[in-house]
Amino acid sequence: MAHQSDSLAERSDQARQNPLADQLADVPVIDMDVHTSFRHEAIQRDMLDHLDDPYRQEVEYYLQPDTSSYDGLYPTDNYNRDLNGKLPTELMQVTDPQEDIDDVLSNEFHVDYPIVNMLPELNMVRQTDKAVAFNRAANNVLIERFLDGQENFRGLASVVPHDPAASAEEIDRVAKEDQICGVFLNSTGVKTPLGDQRYDPIYRAAEDNDLPVVYHGAAAPGLALDFPIIQHEMQTYMANHALGHVYSQMLTLTSLFENGTPAKFPDLEFVFQEAGIAWLSLIFRLNREYKQRRSEVPLLEKTPEQYVRDQFYFATQPLDEPDDSTMMKQLIEMWGPDVLMFATDHPHFDIDNTEALLKYLGDFTEEERNKVLYKNSADVFDIDVEA
């Protein structure tokens, strides 16, 4: 059997035989959620160049042969994620921007502009100075390994919410890099929900630097902190994964509204990844609560829905799967092509094919389709695409 990465590239010819794919040839598709294999040895070796002792020693120790049992470096969970090989959790290792991102995404998914994040998942590293140091190193590796020399690539710089002041500094630092187009936050593993005023330095720095904030939902070990019942009491990864992204994004979104964050920072844009779009009906409920309890949230000057339509964006991945697929069109219509952005989630097992999304966009105008495929992302992340 061919190695996954080879076969992905080889299948491109067949992909183009799908008539839908023809439409994609002329559209500059932006993929706003592409991950690297952060824990891969090659990337950890790069990290060494950007770490001082004692954290450098820690990574060095971990990289020696025969220390593989050392799993204290990054938190993990205990699920059988890949069903004994039936469902690989990653389609491939992503360490090389050309081979593992550009070649695969352009051949297989018609993606022209990948927006890459390192997904370092440092929220569960409770030692604040270590999390800050690792995060800074991860951003440097993102820039040096994945963005330098890849003109069509953009990157999201991670911050760790443990230390909002350090995060604000990090935002000021990375914003000087042309290809850094947003700030990346994990929604899980935060002790205090992300709208809390303690994080305002992060939001102010992002707004000052014209960078949107991107929230990444996850079924990561961080769930143990926010949703211990999901992580410890649910029995299957099916349950963990179904609830993890959605709950963590719901908590984050609600927290932003209860603290008035979008009103405090009216020029800031908020982007939510990896929870699909069906969960967004939460916003209607927030509308209702807001109308009943406006005095609890006096900073809000309009309904949550109106803020959503003005300042919020949602990645379509993973596409929800109603049994009646026409309902997907209704969902997309309900939110409107103005707030949706295409993402693959390459290389994870949640991956969406561009053609799978396009299938649901057939009844929309070309302008509306293009908004989802690239225009919204191009506006929010300030990417100059040559259409």
Added chain:
Amino acid sequence: MSTETTDLGLDDDEHVVARTDELTEGERLIALLDGKEIGVFNIGGELHAYPNWCAHQGGPLCEGMLSGTVEGEFDRDELETELEWSREGEVLSCPWHGWEFDATTGECLVDDGCRLRSIPVRAEAGHVVVTL
């Protein structure tokens, strides 16, 4: 891969993809025919062929794991659930999202509305012949 054997007198749409002794029980191959990838399987001595194009989102289905699946039965009197590993060697799992397909029928185990298109395949004079 699609070296035609003239002595078989095949039509234009018929392709030899292997010798039968190269595709023994439990084996599979992926042939490139007219620019299309076709997965050919020998399951329990019977040949089956499908496009290497998953009915879900187009993943390389025929490269997925061929194993079995878990079936469960609930005994209402005993309030017990019994799990059983079944159809070993017959269930193909797509490497993209893990959807399970019965590789002997093309039937999808998770979505009634979806099934794989069977492609005619036969053994003839020691060769595996696929008709497109």
